[in-house]
Amino acid sequence: MLKNDNTKKKVILQSLLVAALITAIIAVYFLYSSSKAEYDSVNKSAIAMGTIVTAKTYGENTGPENEIIINSVKQLDELISWRQEGSLVDRLNKTNFVNSSSLADIVNVCNKVSKDSGGAFDLTVGSLSNLWAIGTENEKLPNDDEIANALKKVGYKSLKVNGAEVSCKKGQFIDLGAVGKGYACDMIKTYLEDSELKGAVVSVGGSILAYGKRNKAGDKWRIAVRDPRDEKSYIGTVKINEGFVSTSGDYEKYFEKDGKRYHHLLDPRTGYPAQNGLISVTVVCDSGILSDALSTACFVLGKEKGAELAEKYGAGAIFIDENKNITTVGDVDFERASK
Amino acid sequence: MKKGDALIIVLCAVLCLCLFASSFFPGKNLIAEIYSDGVLVAAKALSEIEEEYTLSVSGCELELSKNGISFLSSTCKDKLCIKYGVLSKKGETMACIPNRVVVSIKSGKDKNFDAVAY
Numbered sequence: 001m002l003k004n005d006n007t008k009k010k011v012i013l014q015s016l017l018v019a020a021l022i023t024a025i026i027a028v029y030f031l032y033s034s035s036k037a038e039y040d041s042v043n044k045s046a047i048a049m050g051t052i053v054t055a056k057t058y059g060e061n062t063g064p065e066n067e068i069i070i071n072s073v074k075q076l077d078e079l080i081s082w083r084q085e086g087s088l089v090d091r092l093n094k095t096n097f098v099n100s101s102s103l104a105d106i107v108n109v110c111n112k113v114s115k116d117s118g119g120a121f122d123l124t125v126g127s128l129s130n131l132w133a134i135g136t137e138n139e140k141l142p143n144d145d146e147i148a149n150a151l152k153k154v155g156y157k158s159l160k161v162n163g164a165e166v167s168c169k170k171g172q173f174i175d176l177g178a179v180g181k182g183y184a185c186d187m188i189k190t191y192l193e194d195s196e197l198k199g200a201v202v203s204v205g206g207s208i209l210a211y212g213k214r215n216k217a218g219d220k221w222r223i224a225v226r227d228p229r230d231e232k233s234y235i236g237t238v239k240i241n242e243g244f245v246s247t248s249g250d251y252e253k254y255f256e257k258d259g260k261r262y263h264h265l266l267d268p269r270t271g272y273p274a275q276n277g278l279i280s281v282t283v284v285c286d287s288g289i290l291s292d293a294l295s296t297a298c299f300v301l302g303k304e305k306g307a308e309l310a311e312k313y314g315a316g317a318i319f320i321d322e323n324k325n326i327t328t329v330g331d332v333d334f335e336r337a338s339k
Numbered sequence: 340m341k342k343g344d345a346l347i348i349v350l351c352a353v354l355c356l357c358l359f360a361s362s363f364f365p366g367k368n369l370i371a372e373i374y375s376d377g378v379l380v381a382a383k384a385l386s387e388i389e390e391e392y393t394l395s396v397s398g399c400e401l402e403l404s405k406n407g408i409s410f411l412s413s414t415c416k417d418k419l420c421i422k423y424g425v426l427s428k429k430g431e432t433m434a435c436i437p438n439r440v441v442v443s444i445k446s447g448k449d450k451n452f453d454a455v456a457y
Contacts, residue, residue, distance in 0.1 A: 014344050045432060045441045046377030052434045052441055056453065070377060137416070206457035214453060224430065226457035231423070232431065237452055247456040282456055 038215045039198050042066050048073040049081070049181060051205030055188075058214060059198040072191065073184045073204055080106070080176050080183070082126070089174055092166060093126075101164040106176065106183055106289065113293040114156035117309055121297035122268035126173030127153040132273075134264040135253030141262060147271035154268050181207035182292030185244055189288070207292055208245040220333070226251075228280040228320055235320065236336040238284055246291040248299040249280035249320075267300050276302035277321045284332050285315035303327060369429060371408040373401065374441040385427075385444075398438040408442055410435060430455060 039058035044066040046053055055069040079102070082089040092098040110123050127150045133139045142150075158169035168174060176183070181204040188202050192211045199212030201221055210221035223245045224234035231251070238245055250263035250273070267274045283295040294315055298306030303319045307329040310317035316332025328334050373381040375397045383403055391404035398414040407427030410420040413435050420435040426444050430452060434441045 018344055043445060044377075044379070045372070045374050045443055047434055047436055047439045047441060048377075050436060052432055052436075054432065054443075054454070201453045203454045203456075206455065208454045208456050210453070221454075222452040224452040224455045226455060231457075232428065234452070234455065238456070245454075245456045249457070252457075 039213075044070065046070045049077040049184065049204060050083075051181070052203070053205070054203045055200065056202075057197050057200045058212070059196060062197060065192075065195055065197055065200070068191065069188050069200075069202060072187060076184050076187060077180070080180050082173070082175055089176055092168060092174055093172075096170055096172070097165070097167045099165050103166050104161045104164045106179065107159060107161050107166055109287075109289050110179060110293055111156050111159060111161070113290070113297055113309075116312060117297040117301055117305075119156065119269050120267065120274075120300040120305075121178070121293055122154060122156045123174050123176065123178075124154050124156055124159055124168065124172045125266055125268045126175035127171075128266050128268065128271055129175055129177075129264070130173060132262070132264070132266065134255060134262065139255050141257055151271045154271075156268075178296045179289050179292040181205045182244065182246055182288035182290070185209035185288030206247060207288060209288060210240055210242055210245070212242065225280075225282050225318065225334075229324070234337055235280075235324070236318075236326070236334055238282065238316075238318070239333040239335070240284060243284055243286050244288040244291040245282060245284050246288075246295040247280060247282040248295040250299075251279070265296060265299050274300040274302075276300075278302060278306075278319060279322050279324075280318075280320040281306060282318040282320075283310060283315050284317070284330075285313060291315070368446050369427075370445050371403060371426070372443045372445055373408075374443075376439045397440050399435050399440045401442065407444065410442070413438060 040060060040062060041056055041058045042062045043056040048070055053070050053073050055066045057065045078084050079088050081087055082093055084090060088098050088100050088103045113121050131142050131146055131150045153171045158172060160167050184204045185202060185207055189209055189211055192200055199214050202209045208223050214221055220239040220241055223238045225236050225238060225247060227233040227235040228249045228251050248265055252264060254261050254263035263273045265274050278299055281295050281299040283291045285291045290313060294310060294313060298310055298317055301309060310329050316330035318334050319327040326336060369385045371383050371385060372379060373396055380396055385405055388403055388405050391402060393411060394401045399410055400412040402409050402411045407425040409425040413420050415435050415437040420433055423433045426433055426442060429444055429446045432443045
């Protein structure tokens with residue numbers, strides 16, 4: 001009888017231990033799960049600024065914000081695209097003068113990058129872009145005389161700002177295509193700061209804004225960088241807490257003639273597509289317009305001088321050369337994808 | 340401790356490991372989303388497609404199958420959307436910009452990345 005009582009007690013004790021163990025494991029799992037819990041999110045894509053705009057917002061009752069973000073990109077395009085009749089840039093190109101504090105701000109930032117890059121980046125490159133017309137049905141390989149003539153109209157020093165007044169030299173053609181998407185990301189960030197959203201990741205044609213937090217644990221945002229030679233693959237991932245990511249590559253718009261690739265990233269100093277062994281540059285920094293301008297400037301400058309420019313602005317940069325060798329510069333958390 | 344108790348503990352441990360693993364390796368729950376002028380006009384889970392079929396959206400004809408979604412024809416000039424081929428991976432997006440049609444492959448539990456810089 002005593003033996004039976006002891007056996008029963010032992011069984012009860014062991015059962016309790018097992019139950020406690022199961023409860024503990026499940027509790028740990030749910031604690032882990034709640035710490036990693038995702039916010040509600042809404043994802044929306046649309047076409048604006050002549051490209052794909054994707055807004056993914058995180059928080060409670062999100063949705064209207066996505067519409068506002070996409071509409072704001074469309075409205076901005078109406079202000080700064082040279083293709084839009086009556087836009088600020090259209091007026092500047094036609095009359096060589098515009099009074100606009102927004103445009104003045106853009107030009108001030110860009111002209112500083114132009115100066116710091118020794119002219120490797122230049123908003124007045126429009127006459128060259130129009131001559132090459134890369135990515136359009138009129139694309140062609142211009143002759144040296146045509147390039148020399150177009151180069152006469154290129155020069156950021158003639159694009160001047162005085163307060164809110166912006167002026168340029170007659171015949172110059174201003175194109176904000178290199179920085180418009182990044183500037184849109186800056187505007188979106190200003191809007192998000194006044195919203196109730198917990199976080200958002202916005203892509204304006206590949207220029208990225210990562211804002212706030214993606215989940216309750218505050219995990220970093222993961223931005224994939226396109227493989228420059230395979231549009232369906234990613235060469236790696238950049239992890240950031242918040243900020244802007246822009247990539248410039250020779251694969252976006254190009255044509256080939258006699259086995260040579262002529263891409264859209266023109267060197268404003270020579271008039272020809274930059275040829276320095278790079279095929280892609282990604283810049284990570286705390287300003288959308290700067291990340292756009294720096295990715296273009298660094299691509300044109302090449303790896304060594306580009307790295308110096310990125311460091312001057314405290315930006316992180318990822319340089320990919322034609323052999324797909326990757327060099328990172330500055331404080332950038334980049335992980336190459338497994339092959 | 341009896342063999343039965345040990346077995347229960349092992350089973351519990353395996354169960355919990357599976358729960359953890361499932362949070363790191365979400366299933367292939369891919370959804371093709373089709374937008375026309377910014378409006379979501381169709382969304383289809385690829386795994387639910389038994390036979391391939393086509394869908395006409397704003398001047399584009401799209402083909403959907405278990406393997407993905409592709410632009411079959413388009414009234415646009417450059418036909419870049421058709422040249423792209425089949426979209427089948429999470430995060431892939433392609434657009435016919437002249438016709439304002441966007442196609443995306445999405446997953447509710449995309450663990451790979453949040454956006455693509457290109």
